[in-house]
Amino acid sequence: MTQDATIPADDRTYELGRKTVAAVLLAVDTHDRAQLQSLMEPMHPADIADLLEQINAYERARLVQLYGQKFDGEILSELDDTLREEIVSVLTPAVLADAVRDLETDDVVDLVEDLDKAQADKVLNALDRSDRVAVEQSLTYPEYSAGRLMQREVVMAPEHWCVGDAIDFLRTSEKLPEQFYHVVMVDPRLRPVGNVTLGKLMSSRREVPLKDLKEDVFHIFPAVIDEGEVAYAFNQYHLISAPVVDANERLVGVITIDDAMAVLDDEHEEDILRLAGVGEDSSLSDSVLGTTRQRFPWLAVNLLTSVVASLVIAQFEEALAQIVALAILMPIVASMGGNAGTQSLTVAVRALATKDLTAANLWRVIRREAVVGLLNGVLFAIVMGVIGLFWFGSPALGYVIGLAMVINLVVAGLAGTIIPVTLEKMRIDPALASGAFVTTVTDVVGFLAFLGLAVWVLL
Amino acid sequence: MTQDATIPADDRTYELGRKTVAAVLLAVDTHDRAQLQSLMEPMHPADIADLLEQINAYERARLVQLYGQKFDGEILSELDDTLREEIVSVLTPAVLADAVRDLETDDVVDLVEDLDKAQADKVLNALDRSDRVAVEQSLTYPEYSAGRLMQREVVMAPEHWCVGDAIDFLRTSEKLPEQFYHVVMVDPRLRPVGNVTLGKLMSSRREVPLKDLKEDVFHIFPAVIDEGEVAYAFNQYHLISAPVVDANERLVGVITIDDAMAVLDDEHEEDILRLAGVGEDSSLSDSVLGTTRQRFPWLAVNLLTSVVASLVIAQFEEALAQIVALAILMPIVASMGGNAGTQSLTVAVRALATKDLTAANLWRVIRREAVVGLLNGVLFAIVMGVIGLFWFGSPALGYVIGLAMVINLVVAGLAGTIIPVTLEKMRIDPALASGAFVTTVTDVVGFLAFLGLAVWVLL
Numbered sequence: 001m002t003q004d005a006t007i008p009a010d011d012r013t014y015e016l017g018r019k020t021v022a023a024v025l026l027a028v029d030t031h032d033r034a035q036l037q038s039l040m041e042p043m044h045p046a047d048i049a050d051l052l053e054q055i056n057a058y059e060r061a062r063l064v065q066l067y068g069q070k071f072d073g074e075i076l077s078e079l080d081d082t083l084r085e086e087i088v089s090v091l092t093p094a095v096l097a098d099a100v101r102d103l104e105t106d107d108v109v110d111l112v113e114d115l116d117k118a119q120a121d122k123v124l125n126a127l128d129r130s131d132r133v134a135v136e137q138s139l140t141y142p143e144y145s146a147g148r149l150m151q152r153e154v155v156m157a158p159e160h161w162c163v164g165d166a167i168d169f170l171r172t173s174e175k176l177p178e179q180f181y182h183v184v185m186v187d188p189r190l191r192p193v194g195n196v197t198l199g200k201l202m203s204s205r206r207e208v209p210l211k212d213l214k215e216d217v218f219h220i221f222p223a224v225i226d227e228g229e230v231a232y233a234f235n236q237y238h239l240i241s242a243p244v245v246d247a248n249e250r251l252v253g254v255i256t257i258d259d260a261m262a263v264l265d266d267e268h269e270e271d272i273l274r275l276a277g278v279g280e281d282s283s284l285s286d287s288v289l290g291t292t293r294q295r296f297p298w299l300a301v302n303l304l305t306s307v308v309a310s311l312v313i314a315q316f317e318e319a320l321a322q323i324v325a326l327a328i329l330m331p332i333v334a335s336m337g338g339n340a341g342t343q344s345l346t347v348a349v350r351a352l353a354t355k356d357l358t359a360a361n362l363w364r365v366i367r368r369e370a371v372v373g374l375l376n377g378v379l380f381a382i383v384m385g386v387i388g389l390f391w392f393g394s395p396a397l398g399y400v401i402g403l404a405m406v407i408n409l410v411v412a413g414l415a416g417t418i419i420p421v422t423l424e425k426m427r428i429d430p431a432l433a434s435g436a437f438v439t440t441v442t443d444v445v446g447f448l449a450f451l452g453l454a455v456w457v458l459l
Numbered sequence: 460m461t462q463d464a465t466i467p468a469d470d471r472t473y474e475l476g477r478k479t480v481a482a483v484l485l486a487v488d489t490h491d492r493a494q495l496q497s498l499m500e501p502m503h504p505a506d507i508a509d510l511l512e513q514i515n516a517y518e519r520a521r522l523v524q525l526y527g528q529k530f531d532g533e534i535l536s537e538l539d540d541t542l543r544e545e546i547v548s549v550l551t552p553a554v555l556a557d558a559v560r561d562l563e564t565d566d567v568v569d570l571v572e573d574l575d576k577a578q579a580d581k582v583l584n585a586l587d588r589s590d591r592v593a594v595e596q597s598l599t600y601p602e603y604s605a606g607r608l609m610q611r612e613v614v615m616a617p618e619h620w621c622v623g624d625a626i627d628f629l630r631t632s633e634k635l636p637e638q639f640y641h642v643v644m645v646d647p648r649l650r651p652v653g654n655v656t657l658g659k660l661m662s663s664r665r666e667v668p669l670k671d672l673k674e675d676v677f678h679i680f681p682a683v684i685d686e687g688e689v690a691y692a693f694n695q696y697h698l699i700s701a702p703v704v705d706a707n708e709r710l711v712g713v714i715t716i717d718d719a720m721a722v723l724d725d726e727h728e729e730d731i732l733r734l735a736g737v738g739e740d741s742s743l744s745d746s747v748l749g750t751t752r753q754r755f756p757w758l759a760v761n762l763l764t765s766v767v768a769s770l771v772i773a774q775f776e777e778a779l780a781q782i783v784a785l786a787i788l789m790p791i792v793a794s795m796g797g798n799a800g801t802q803s804l805t806v807a808v809r810a811l812a813t814k815d816l817t818a819a820n821l822w823r824v825i826r827r828e829a830v831v832g833l834l835n836g837v838l839f840a841i842v843m844g845v846i847g848l849f850w851f852g853s854p855a856l857g858y859v860i861g862l863a864m865v866i867n868l869v870v871a872g873l874a875g876t877i878i879p880v881t882l883e884k885m886r887i888d889p890a891l892a893s894g895a896f897v898t899t900v901t902d903v904v905g906f907l908a909f910l911g912l913a914v915w916v917l918l
Contacts, residue, residue: 014691014814021819044676046695054820170661179699180658181640198657199639202629217503232473235724236505238717240638258697261720265694268727269809275731276805277798284810284820288827292834295802299835302798303842306791313787320779320786327779327786328772331902332765334790339736339761343754346735350728351743355473360480361513361743368747375751376758383762443790 016050024051028063036066049078053285057086064090073099077107080283081114082290088119097126104178105131106151106259109138113148138253146230147223149263150244150253153177157210159185159193164206166196179256181240185210190250192220192243220245223252227263232355234260271353274431275346277302301436309334309443316451319459325392326454329401333450336380337408337442344369344416345434352424353431366417373413377406396457404450408442415441475509483510487522495525508537512744516545523549532558536566539742540573541749547578556585563637564590565610565718568597572607597712605689606682608722609703609712612636616669618644618652623665625655638715640699644669649709651679651702679704682711686722691814693719730812733890734805736761760895768793768902775910778918784851785913788860792909795839796867796901803828803875804893811883812890825876832872836865855916863909867901874900 020039027036040048052060052075064071064087071091076084076099088096100108100123108127112120112135124132134152141147155176157166166183170176182195194214204213219233219242233239234257244253270280277298282291313320313330320327348365351357357365381402388398419437420430479498486495499507511519511534523530523546530550535543535558547555559567559582567586571579571594583591593611600606614635616625625642629635641654653673663672678692678701692698693716703712729739736757741750772779772789779786807824810816816824840861847857878896879889 014688014695015817016814016819018818021817044696046697050815053815054817056823167661170658173662176658176662179656181699197638198661199629199635202626202657202661203632203635229473235720236473237503238505240640240717257716257720258699261694261716261723264720265723265727268724268731272727272731272734272809273805275735276801278802278806282806284806284815284824288830288834291827291831295799295831296835296838298802299795299798299839302795303791303839306794307846309794310787310791313790317783317787321783324776324780327789328769328776330786331772331790331793332762332769335765335768335902336758336761339758340754342735343737343757346732347737347741347743350731355475356509356512356743358475358480358513359477360475364515365743368750371747372750372754375747376755379755380758380762387766443794 016047016054021051021054024063025055025059028059028066031066033066033068036063037068040067045072045074046078048072048075049080052087053080053083053283060086061090069095069098071095071099073101073103074107076100076111077103080285081281082283083285084111084114085116085119088115088123093122093126096122100126101128101131104151104153105134105138106149108135109148113139113143141223144227145223146221146225146227146244146255147253149227149230149259150223150255151177151259152253153180154184154243154251154254155180155182156184156186156190156192156251157196159187159211161185161210162206163201163204163208163210163213166201166210167206179258180254181256182215182254183210184243184251184254185214186251192245192251194218195241195243197240218242220249221255222247228267230255231260231263231267235264267353271349271431274429275349275435277435298436302439305436305440305443308440309447312444312447313451316447316455319451319455323454323458325394325397326451329388329397330447330450332384333401333404333408334443334446336405337412337446338439339412340373340376340409341412341416341438341442342435344373344413345420345430345438348417348420349430349434352420357421362421366414369413369417370410371413373409373411374406377409380409381405394458397454400453400457401450404446404453407449408446411445412438412442475506475513480510480513483522484514484518487518487525490525492525492527495522496527499526504531504533505537507531507534508539511546512539512542512742519545520549528554528557530554530558532560532562533566535559535570536562539744540740541742542744543570543573544575544578547574547582552581552585555581559585560587560590563610563612564593564597565608567594568607572598572602600682603686604682605680605684605686605703605714606712608686608689608718609682609714610636610718611712612639613643613702613710613713614639614641615643615645615649615651615710616655618646618670620644620669621665622660622663622667622669622672625660625669626665638717639713640715641674641713642669643702643710643713644673645710651704651710653677654700654702656699677701679708680714681706687726689714690719690722690726694723726812730808730890733888734808734894736894757895761898764895764899764902767899768906771903771906772910775906775914778910778914782913782917784853784856785910788847788856789906789909791843792860792863792867793902793905795864796871796905797898798871799832799835799868800871800875800897800901801894803832803872804879804889804897807876807879808889808893811879816880821880825873828872828876829869830872832868832870833865836868839868840864853917856913859912859916860909863905863912866908867905870904871897871901 024039112123138148184192185194187193195218196210196213200213217237221230221244223244223246241254241256243251246252273280279294282294384405385398385402388401389395415438420434423430423433483498571582597607643651644653646652654677655669655672659672676696680689680703682703682705700713700715702710705711732739738753741753843864844857844861847860848854874897879893882889882892
């Protein structure tokens with residue numbers, strides 16, 4: 001596949017056009033294989049994957065069948081997990097074998113780990129023996145580990161070599177990896193001791209020892225470390241590629257920045273979706289039933305917390321019957337608390353993810369959130385007090401709602417920080433669970449403070 | 460600065476330890492410069508920046524002053540925007556000059572664009588004349604453009620060269636960029652025509668024309684394109700480096716994947732914070748007043764929308780006075796709608812950011828969200844109907860809350876998709892504004908449906 005250079009014009013450039021999709025679907029409808037192939041020939045596999053995600057299951061099956069003999073394996077790598085099984089089951093064994101044989105081993109691992117046993121075997125059997133062994137070895141590492149992420153093709157050199165040795169070795173190598181950026185120096189026990197960039201290698205004299213060209217920043221990852229930590233280190237230390245070692249500290253593979261970037265993107269996606277109470281594997285191509293099932297649990301948790309809040313309200317039945325203004329105003333206090341709590345918790349969840357919130361600054365951050373809650377609480381207390389006064393003509397109601405606002409915003413700031421930090425300490429993902437806890441707290445405190453003060457002051 | 464290889468042990472590995480911070484602060488307190496330097500010597504500039512972000516302004520100033528003569532410019536690059544001015548103002552002119560002279564031009568641009576005029580001039584005057592010109596030229600491109608992101612140091616070769624020519628050129632070059640991954644082939648008018656990886660260059664015979672080694676995937680960015688589009692393309696097409704051209708399509712610089720990764724990280728951060736109604740430049744090192752100011756606007760918007768919801772409730776004063784159960788149950792309907800709406804809108808905002816939601820699948824997605832809302836609505840209607848029946852002993856109340864739930868969840872699905880898509884079409888960031896609109900809709904519809912049906916059925 002060859003791509004022409006494209007000069008993007010505006011921010012819609014990389015969006016898959018409605019016209020392209022329509023033209024592809026027309027070709028499928030009219031069984032025009034030549035037209036379909038000529039439309040898809042210039043497209044990047046990632047864009048073809050996006051196209052497959054945008055059409056429905058019936059159209060997908062017909063497209064893949066019509067497309068025929070050749071199916072780029074990279075399209076499978078780029079597809080949403082949820083669609084891979086579907087596409088693999090539609091491909092004929094011969095086409096599937098062709099598709100996967102061209103992939104790097106890390107891409108095959110990524111593909112196989114999401115398939116069911118029968119389909120995974122189909123893919124594995126399509127590989128050459130040596131590739132299959134490599135993939136099966138990678139699969140022995142835990143899911144989401146550096147061992148699964150790495151590619152096994154490594155360019156290494158003994159630490160005593162000079163530039164000339166390394167260049168001669170590279171020029172005579174039979175099979176170098178498709179993409180590599182460093183030569184990894186190893187000691188006699190195959191333990192990595194340093195990286196040399198290809199740029200330095202090319203611009204140095206042949207007799208310079210590799211040792212003298214070592215990169216300053218050099219990180220080694222154990223194969224069992226979580227891929228999220230790998231992505232963090234790549235981003236924090238601007239790594240381009242880094243060696244992976246087994247339990248004996250021997251070099252077993254290398255991770256490159258493009259894979260780390262994909263992990264970083266996935267982790268962000270996971271955080272943002274979890275914060276909203278959406279299953280982190282959700283995608284636009286999920287079915288109605290699948291989506292309903294994903295969204296249900298969080299809504300059920302929310303129902304539970306709202307019922308708890310309603311039980312609090314029910315304690316004040318008498319007051320509500322006497323002063324209807326309380327029923328009218330009470331959602332405002334709860335809603336402001338919920339919003340302020342969400343602000344604090346989002347900042348805390350992000351700061352935990354980027355390791356900016358640590359034991360060293362925790363108390364300062366908690367104090368800051370409480371004081372910010374107090375200041376905003378006072379500001380909105382004044383606004384709401386005035387509204388309460390003029391709307392219902394009752395200064396006492398104004399004081400009550402104002403004071404309840406201050407209390408709830410301070411509590412929101414505290415809960416929004418303390419709850420995610422506590423969950424993180426308990427090794428529960430704070431992005432997943434904080435929202436429910438924080439809103440329960442702000443709802444309960446909001447209703448309790450407002451209605452409780454009202455009973456005390458107004459009745 | 461030289462770093463030893465570290466083998467990370469668990470997911471706390473990359474977290475800055477409380478002990479390190481305490482030891483550094485102790486050295487500052489006791490004016491022990493030697494100890495401070497020996498503690499900070501092995502640290503990566505990114506970690507030093509994190510450390511500076513974790514301590515307070517007073518400690519920062521004292522640390523920087525004690526640290527003395529040498530201050531790695533990369534620390535400035537890694538710092539939060541909000542702290543850069545503070546640190547630059549503490550550094551003596553001589554130390555600042557030393558610090559910035561070692562930076563690549565793209566890092567200096569990144570630094571200068573966030574400083575005020577006087578400080579920016581201080582930095583620019585510290586540079587060599589040629590570097591200053593390069594930085595000033597980059598600054599003529601719009602903020603957040605490819606032109607600001609690129610580095611101007613490019614390794615290029617005429618398109619008619621062979622591998623041998625390129626290698627000889629590299630080996631005799633005086634000054635190559637610190638990091639580079641491709642040789643960019645250019646035509647006689649300096650327009651980029653292809654990339655050749657250093658790996659291919661090293662492993663090919665000297666007489667092979669560069670043309671034959673061109674990468675399949677090749678993207679050119681105009682200098683004025685938004686950096687978000689650049690990051691998207693790097694992630695989508697697994698680019699490692701890509702040329703940047705001016706309005707005449709002439710090569711003016713190159714963007715590398717580590718810079719694209721940083722942009723992707725920033726954009727995610729922005730989205731997640733905007734969705735929560737937190738200023739996108741917020742950081743843990745912001746002051747209390749700064750944080751209060753950042754959070755205030757979104758809370759003010761939320762106050763406005765809650766007051767609107769309260770005005771809706773106020774229309775049903777009579778019903779509420781007669782049936783207190785309505786006041787107790789009504790927050791449940793609004794809260795479920797708000798949550799379902801947030802789920803839909805988060806999925807839509809993410810899908811818009813990743814260009815997965817387009818004109819081609821918009822109607823299918825909207826239909827799906829409405830049907831998902833309907834299904835979950837029916838499920839929760841049954842649950843709430845039963846709760847309503849047993850809690851208050853009224854089947855009619857059960858029907859009313861159940862039906863209101865169905866209506867509000869369907870509306871939540873529709874509003875959660877249509878509102879962000881409409882904002883995007885109006886070129887307003889959907890992450891920023893969708894939340895307020897969607898909750899207003901679900902609050903108003905929730906109260907209106909529940910109380911309206913109650914008046915109709917129960918009174």
